[in-house]
Amino acid sequence: MKDQPPQGLGRARGKVIELAPLSGASEIVKRRKTGIEEFDRVTGGGLVPGSALLIGGDPGIGKSTLLLQVTALLSKGARCAYISGEESLDQVRMRALRLGLNAAPVELASATNVRDIIETIDKKNFDAVVIDSIQTMYLDNLDSAPGTVAQVRATAAELIRAAKRRGACLLIVGHVTKEGQIAGPRVLEHMVDTVLYFEGDRGHTFRILRAVKNRFGPTDEIGVFEMAEAGLVEVPNPSELFLSQRQQEISGSAVFAGMEGTRPVLVEIQALVAPSPLGTPRRAVIGWDQARLSMVLAVLEARCGVTIGPNDVYLNVAGGLRIAEPAADLAVAAALVSSLSGVPVPQDMVVFGEVGLSGEVRNVGQVENRLKEAYKLGFRRALIPGLPGKKPANAGGLTLVQPRQLKDILPLFAEGEG
Numbered sequence: 001m002k003d004q005p006p007q008g009l010g011r012a013r014g015k016v017i018e019l020a021p022l023s024g025a026s027e028i029v030k031r032r033k034t035g036i037e038e039f040d041r042v043t044g045g046g047l048v049p050g051s052a053l054l055i056g057g058d059p060g061i062g063k064s065t066l067l068l069q070v071t072a073l074l075s076k077g078a079r080c081a082y083i084s085g086e087e088s089l090d091q092v093r094m095r096a097l098r099l100g101l102n103a104a105p106v107e108l109a110s111a112t113n114v115r116d117i118i119e120t121i122d123k124k125n126f127d128a129v130v131i132d133s134i135q136t137m138y139l140d141n142l143d144s145a146p147g148t149v150a151q152v153r154a155t156a157a158e159l160i161r162a163a164k165r166r167g168a169c170l171l172i173v174g175h176v177t178k179e180g181q182i183a184g185p186r187v188l189e190h191m192v193d194t195v196l197y198f199e200g201d202r203g204h205t206f207r208i209l210r211a212v213k214n215r216f217g218p219t220d221e222i223g224v225f226e227m228a229e230a231g232l233v234e235v236p237n238p239s240e241l242f243l244s245q246r247q248q249e250i251s252g253s254a255v256f257a258g259m260e261g262t263r264p265v266l267v268e269i270q271a272l273v274a275p276s277p278l279g280t281p282r283r284a285v286i287g288w289d290q291a292r293l294s295m296v297l298a299v300l301e302a303r304c305g306v307t308i309g310p311n312d313v314y315l316n317v318a319g320g321l322r323i324a325e326p327a328a329d330l331a332v333a334a335a336l337v338s339s340l341s342g343v344p345v346p347q348d349m350v351v352f353g354e355v356g357l358s359g360e361v362r363n364v365g366q367v368e369n370r371l372k373e374a375y376k377l378g379f380r381r382a383l384i385p386g387l388p389g390k391k392p393a394n395a396g397g398l399t400l401v402q403p404r405q406l407k408d409i410l411p412l413f414a415e416g417e418g
Contacts, residue, residue, distance in 0.1 A: 044217015085136030252339030287317025
């Protein structure tokens, strides 16, 4: 009996694919450095030829400004095109003039027809192409409107295919939804090589470029920029920026040493515990996980005997940075106990550690990097997890306070301590 073809493929047979050994050598691809150190850090050392990069962010956060600065610097040694579907050529030129980039040899176009854009990429041999934005692009053989799921998926696929065929770096701007996710099909993020989010609070001048996917470098890496009149300016030491307005000897404040990718970042965590006039106390959080706060409050009450229940609790990560790692648990707990007792966390102390449900303080990763960054910024003490018979090989010159249980930090906030 002859082999039957798989159902749905018909009688035509495919060709055998040539397979290669895993041990084979591949050519090392040389990256294109933009000259913006923070941008190159996030992308893993520069742009890889033939790669597709997707950048999303809130409206007006600075996506177009950042990419115009990137292409202007790249154009010094590469042929770059900036294709806008949202702005006219005059609008792009006005922005370039304001940023002092109007002399850069960047080629501009205002277009939305993907068929025309691909033909241009093929004929002009660009090294880098910016598409601003993918939601304005359309394929004329699809009936749906620009921005719909079908159009976004199809236009992105065609543009990525054309860029990889020509070895061009493709930088795509993507709109975001009100939840902060890139609008359109989720498959869009799977199709590209790198996904970056440009974050920031309109009430603050700094912006954070965060990698959430990168096939050519580390994920969760961040680059920090400050929005100025002349555009986005790099911030080489973000810890100094986040702590620049920190006040002395204020209760309810703790400095947390966190890790963003490979970079240690120090930020101030502020807590306010106040009597509530309501039957149900408020729990307000900015920059941290609400569920995580509820867990820390429960552990403080159940394991440490700290009564917080009838009070309102407000928690804020100063500067607008959003923290995701559980290593902030101990710093949050210290800020809460400090606010409740009125005793400040020692001014020269940095705090980090994870808190478990049984009240234990758990160890976290990259302890030495956190301690070195704290020492560099003038901190001399560290409240970190305590492990029996184990201390960091290099404490960075700091005096360590290592509680094994969360209740062990309470004596620090007794009157007269510190």
